[in-house]
Amino acid sequence: MIAEAGHYALVLALALALIQSTVPMLGARWGDPALMNVARSTALAQLLFVAVSFTALVMLHVASDFSVVNVFENSHSMKPLLYKITGVWGNHEGSMLLWVLILALFGGLVAAFGNNLPLSLRAHVLAVQGWIAAAFYLFILVTSNPFLRIASPPIEGRDLNPVLQDIGLAVHPPMLYLGYVGFSISFSFAIAALIEGRIDAAWARWVRPWTLVAWIFLTLGIAMGSYWAYYELGWGGWWFWDPVENASLMPWLAGTALLHSAVVMEKRNALKVWTILLSILVFSLSLLGTFLVRSGVLTSVHAFATDPSRGVFILLILCLFIGGSLALYAWRASALKQGGLFAPVSREGALVLNNLFLTSACATVFIGTLYPLALEVLTGDKISVGAPFFNLTFGPLFVPLLVAMPFAPLLAWKRGDLLGAAQRLTAAGIAALVAIAVLFAWTHGGATLAPLAIGLAIFVIGGALSDLAERTALFRVPLATAMARARGLPRAAWGTAFAHAGIGVALIGIVCETTWNSEYIGTMKPRDVASVAGYQLKLDEITQRQGPNFREMIAQFTVALDGETLQVMMPSKRNFTTRDSSTTEAALLTRGASQLYVSLGDTNAEGAIAVRIYHKPLVLLIWWGPVLMAFGGLLSLSDRRLRVGAPKPAKAARALQPAE
Amino acid sequence: MTRKQRRLTMIGGSLAVLAVAAALVLNAMRDSIVFFSTPTMAAEKHIPPGKRFRLGGLVQPGSLVRGDNLAVNFSIADGSATLPVAYKGMLPDLFREGQGVVAEGALDASGVFKADTVLAKHDETYMPRDVADALKKQGHWKDDYGAKPGATAASAPVQGTAK
Numbered sequence: 001m002i003a004e005a006g007h008y009a010l011v012l013a014l015a016l017a018l019i020q021s022t023v024p025m026l027g028a029r030w031g032d033p034a035l036m037n038v039a040r041s042t043a044l045a046q047l048l049f050v051a052v053s054f055t056a057l058v059m060l061h062v063a064s065d066f067s068v069v070n071v072f073e074n075s076h077s078m079k080p081l082l083y084k085i086t087g088v089w090g091n092h093e094g095s096m097l098l099w100v101l102i103l104a105l106f107g108g109l110v111a112a113f114g115n116n117l118p119l120s121l122r123a124h125v126l127a128v129q130g131w132i133a134a135a136f137y138l139f140i141l142v143t144s145n146p147f148l149r150i151a152s153p154p155i156e157g158r159d160l161n162p163v164l165q166d167i168g169l170a171v172h173p174p175m176l177y178l179g180y181v182g183f184s185i186s187f188s189f190a191i192a193a194l195i196e197g198r199i200d201a202a203w204a205r206w207v208r209p210w211t212l213v214a215w216i217f218l219t220l221g222i223a224m225g226s227y228w229a230y231y232e233l234g235w236g237g238w239w240f241w242d243p244v245e246n247a248s249l250m251p252w253l254a255g256t257a258l259l260h261s262a263v264v265m266e267k268r269n270a271l272k273v274w275t276i277l278l279s280i281l282v283f284s285l286s287l288l289g290t291f292l293v294r295s296g297v298l299t300s301v302h303a304f305a306t307d308p309s310r311g312v313f314i315l316l317i318l319c320l321f322i323g324g325s326l327a328l329y330a331w332r333a334s335a336l337k338q339g340g341l342f343a344p345v346s347r348e349g350a351l352v353l354n355n356l357f358l359t360s361a362c363a364t365v366f367i368g369t370l371y372p373l374a375l376e377v378l379t380g381d382k383i384s385v386g387a388p389f390f391n392l393t394f395g396p397l398f399v400p401l402l403v404a405m406p407f408a409p410l411l412a413w414k415r416g417d418l419l420g421a422a423q424r425l426t427a428a429g430i431a432a433l434v435a436i437a438v439l440f441a442w443t444h445g446g447a448t449l450a451p452l453a454i455g456l457a458i459f460v461i462g463g464a465l466s467d468l469a470e471r472t473a474l475f476r477v478p479l480a481t482a483m484a485r486a487r488g489l490p491r492a493a494w495g496t497a498f499a500h501a502g503i504g505v506a507l508i509g510i511v512c513e514t515t516w517n518s519e520y521i522g523t524m525k526p527r528d529v530a531s532v533a534g535y536q537l538k539l540d541e542i543t544q545r546q547g548p549n550f551r552e553m554i555a556q557f558t559v560a561l562d563g564e565t566l567q568v569m570m571p572s573k574r575n576f577t578t579r580d581s582s583t584t585e586a587a588l589l590t591r592g593a594s595q596l597y598v599s600l601g602d603t604n605a606e607g608a609i610a611v612r613i614y615h616k617p618l619v620l621l622i623w624w625g626p627v628l629m630a631f632g633g634l635l636s637l638s639d640r641r642l643r644v645g646a647p648k649p650a651k652a653a654r655a656l657q658p659a660e
Numbered sequence: 661m662t663r664k665q666r667r668l669t670m671i672g673g674s675l676a677v678l679a680v681a682a683a684l685v686l687n688a689m690r691d692s693i694v695f696f697s698t699p700t701m702a703a704e705k706h707i708p709p710g711k712r713f714r715l716g717g718l719v720q721p722g723s724l725v726r727g728d729n730l731a732v733n734f735s736i737a738d739g740s741a742t743l744p745v746a747y748k749g750m751l752p753d754l755f756r757e758g759q760g761v762v763a764e765g766a767l768d769a770s771g772v773f774k775a776d777t778v779l780a781k782h783d784e785t786y787m788p789r790d791v792a793d794a795l796k797k798q799g800h801w802k803d804d805y806g807a808k809p810g811a812t813a814a815s816a817p818v819q820g821t822a823k
Contacts, residue, residue: 234753344669356674360681367685381695384714384764388692393684521749522729573753582753601730601750610730610750 003068006056007147010097013049013104014137016042020107021130024123036119039126040111046133047108054088054101057146061088067153070094070146076159076578078549086170087160093146095173099290100136102174102181106210107133110185117206124192125185132184135317143310159549159578168228175221176248180286182214183255187283190276191325194332204266204275209637211262211279215255216633222248223626234584234599236614238513238622241390246369247289253362254282257355264351268413270340271352273333278355280329284322285362291318292369346416350408357401364393402456402503406463409496410470424470428462450515453507460504464497495636499629506625509593512618519615523608533615535596536560537569542609550574552585555600555609559589571598593620694764699741702767709767715743715775716762724757736761736773747775 020042027035057070061084066072074091075084089098107129114122140146189207193199225248230238239245258278264271291314342348368385375381406428410421432455439451469475471493472485518533529538540556554572558565571587586599594617601610696714697705707713720735720742727733730749734757735742745763755761755778763775 235750341663341666344666344673349670352670353673356677360677364681364685371689384694384696386692386694389688392688392692393681396684397681584753604726612750 002056002059002063003065003147003149006053006060007145009049009053009056010137010141010147013046013053013100014134014141016046016049017130017134017137019130020046021127021134024127024130028120028123028127031120033119036123039123039130040114043104043107043111043126043129046130047104050097050101050104054097057094057097058085058088060147061085064157066155066157067149068146069148069150072150072154072157074160075157076549077156079160079165080548082167082170083160083165087164089173090160090164090169093140093144095177096136096140096144097146098174099177099181100133100140102177103129103133103136103184106181106185110210120196121189121192121203124195125188128188128191129184132188132321135320139313139317143313156578159576162550162574162576162579162581162583163232165583166228166232168224168232172221172225172228175217175224177221177290179214179216179218179221179248179255180251180290182210182217183251183279183283183286185210185214186258186279187325190279191328193276193336194328197332197335199272199276199336201266201269204262207279208259208262208266211255211259212633212637215252215259216630216637218248218252218255219626219630219633222252223623223630227623230619231586231588231597232583234586235612236517236519236586236597236599236616238619241368241385241387243292243369246365247292250362250365250369251282251285251289253358253365254278254285257358257362258282260351260354260358264340264348268340268342268348270338270342270348272336272338274355276333276336277329278359280322280325284318284325285366287318287321342413343415345411345418347408347411347413349416350404350411353404354401354408357397357404361394361397361401364397365390368393399456402460402507405460405500405503406466409467409493409500425459425463425466428459428466431462432456432459447515450511453511457504457507457511460507461501464501464504467500468493468497491639492636495632495634495639498632498635500632502625502628502630502632504625505621505628506623509618509621509623509625513616513622516617517614520611520613522611523604524611525606525608530611530613532596532613533617534561535566535615537596537598537613539609539611540568542603542607545572547574549578550576553600553603555598555611557587557598559596569596569598571600573600590620593618593624595619696762698738699736699743700738702743703741707767709769709771712764712766714762714764715745715773716760717743719755719757719759719761721757736763743773744771745773745775747778749778751778 020039023042024036024039027033027038060068060071061075062081064071064075064077064084066075070091070093074087074094079087087094089095107126110117110122110125110129114125117125186207189203189210193203222245225245226238229240230236258275261271261275261278265275340348368389372383372385375383406425407418407421410424411417435458436451436455439454443451468486468489471489472482474482477485520530520532522530524530524539526539526541529536531537537557537559540558542553542555545552545554552572552574554570557569557571559567559569567589569587569589572585573582574585575582584599584601586597589596589598594615597612597614597616599612601612603609694712694714696716697707698717699715702713702715715736717736717738720737723733723735723742723744725733732747732749732751733744734747735744737743745765747763747765762779763773764777764779765773765775768774
């Protein structure tokens with residue numbers, strides 16, 4: 001009954017999406033406010049019905065109703081309640097339903113809080129959201145229906161993939177989807193602007209908060225996923241350049257570029273056409289990411305053969321939205337007026353540079369991810385493009401970006417003073433040089449690149465601090481005045497500083513972890529002692545335990561540093577009987593930002609156990625960096641200019657004079 | 661600067677960055693791409709010792725020998741050819757005899773594949789996709805490898821590395 005209700009609600013949502021995608025368009029065409037207002041009510045009603053549908057699926061999973069295929073394949077009656085709920089989006093069908101729920105949520109938010117938008121713009125934006133929603137509802141209903149029943153219900157389910165039975169699944173996919181789907185709003189705004197043939201600074205001011213929200217979630221989602229992989233997969237890696245990870249990195253890179261180009265558009269009314277194109281590209285990459293991640297369809301051409309209907313449908317959606325929007329762009333972009341000239345050395349110029357490097361980096365990731373697929377289609381050769389490729393392409397493109405980053409906030413709009421900016425960055429530059437010299441002396445003949453990279457990171461962090469010091473006139477005026485100025489500083493300025501410093505922090509973590517990581521891999525028997533980076537780990541005992549849906553072998557290690565006992569670490573190996581598969585639960589010991597990491601391997605005939613112990617210096621900075629960046633985004637989002645005073649669109653596009 | 665000069669600076673700068681990016685990609689393509697082979701393909705292509713590639717197939721039942729200090733020897737087979745593999749380190753959780761595996765490394769002078777990475781990246785059907793495709797192509801695919809078609813649980817990357 002619940003399954004049928006959920007299915008029915010989904011069909012109703014499709015019907016509402018179809019109305020939402022057509023009627024407001026006609027209303028905008030005929031200038032009929034009543035028809036345009038249909039968008040608002042249908043968007044809200046659609047949200048209601050998808051929510052009902054999603055709730056129905058959650059209830060089915062919680063109640064372990066194995067007469068539903070989706071529950072049977074991905075759940076087990078013995079599974080803890082949390083994983084019964086998170087298991088809803090641990091599979092293709094359920095995750096697609098979560099995707100449309102979030103899409104409807106964003107549409108609903110625009111409908112509810114978009115009262116200050118011009119009526120026709122809101123109608124167009126929601127109509128485009130309706131198109132996307134309708135396509136996805138059709139996809140779910142036709143090829144990936146989560147509510148299908150089994151004729152003769154089995155007694156027990158097949159359980160969720162053990163690797164996914166973790167708190168990470170509760171947080172990571174929803175975060176990532178909030179990011180992916182959030183970019184649909186800037187996409188819809190871009191399409192609406194193209195349809196209306198009108199775009200101005202007010203447009204950018206509406207789009208920016210939505211882009212920022214999506215970017216914050218995507219940043220956190222990627223960081224979260226990376227940390228999850230780090231502790232769950234049991235060998236201490238945190239980024240694999242796997243197609244699935246690249247799929248989330250590409251929209252992030254393009255989205256970061258969009259965030260910056262939207263600033264130029266909002267402040268200077270320039271880069272309009274480029275911003276529109278970026279909005280389209282970001283969401284296209286998000287769509288690609290969605291399909292790469294869950295359905296696995298794009299990772300191999302052969303997946304089309306195993307499930308042709310789903311593969312063809314996905315291709316159709318991709319072609320329709322990416323091709324359609326780009327065609328519309330080609331047709332209409334020339335209608336948008338250009339404005340706001342600027343010198344190459346200026347804040348705008350720096351932001352263009354940022355966009356250039358970010359999109360180039362994104363393009364290299366795109367090539368590295370999809371080239372194997374294209375080659376397989378064309379020649380049948382199977383290749384793998386791994387970390388070396390990305391280190392050789394992505395790395396060199398990020399270095400100039402990071403070098404230029406501290407300069408940008410110090411340059412003036414229209415025409416900047418590079419020398420002046422450099423002078424104001426003297427302190428940061430000296431700090432970076434000192435750091436490099438100290439590290440060279442300390443590591444003494446070790447890696448040469450690592451101290452340079454850390455110097456660059458210090459420069460980036462120092463640059464962010466210099467910007468704040470400059471704006472508050474710290475050290476030049478009395479401290480109290482500087483504090484007052486700091487309070488008066490726009491939140492967006494703080495946001496920029498935090499986000500930029502976050503990049504530097506993450507870079508320090510990445511360099512330290514990859515360069516000075518030490519490890520011990522070997523077999524140990526009880527009472528053996530292994531020593532890694534000055535820590536002594538003594539294997540006390542190995543015990544067995546029965547969990548709710550698994551058996552567990554736990555090893556107990558006592559960790560000591562210089563003869564002083566610190567803590568007990570208990571890594572384990574779980575064996576899930578239903579799927580006959582095992583997972584490694586690593587044990588982590590955090591000391592400052594560094595971590596000690598222990599994971600277990602197989603037991604041999606003599607009762608010795610294979611053990612992997614890593615000491616990872618400053619590894620936590622890799623994730624603190626993105627958290628800082630997201631916090632910066634949040635600060636920027638709370639800036640009063642985005643909250644207060646709905647901007648009025650420009651009355652008539654006044655031709656702007658060149659800035660000579 | 662005139663308007664035209666500004667525009668030219670911008671376009672020139674953009675083209676320069678794009679050219680650098682393209683050069684980096686082409687350079688990396690030449691050096692860092694790893695081809696996938698099965699033991700049969702490796703024998704046919706006469707891959708020289710020292711050239712890195714990915715070797716995929718089934719772990720030959722009964723071939724797994726564990727040595728001292730995590731050294732492991734096993735053979736990878738695809739039905740018509742087998743290749744001995746030497747590896748030192750921890751094997752991934754899902755490594756089993758008779759099931760699919762992908763190893764990355766290079767042949768040594770004596771024809772043994774020295775693996776530095778062993779991947780068992782697959783779903784609950786215990787078959788990496790590359791291996792499944794290669795086996796299907798060579799006609800060695802048995803339906804019981806895949807417990808159920810259309811199972812869509814996320815594939816779990818599980819990996820073992822050795823330094």
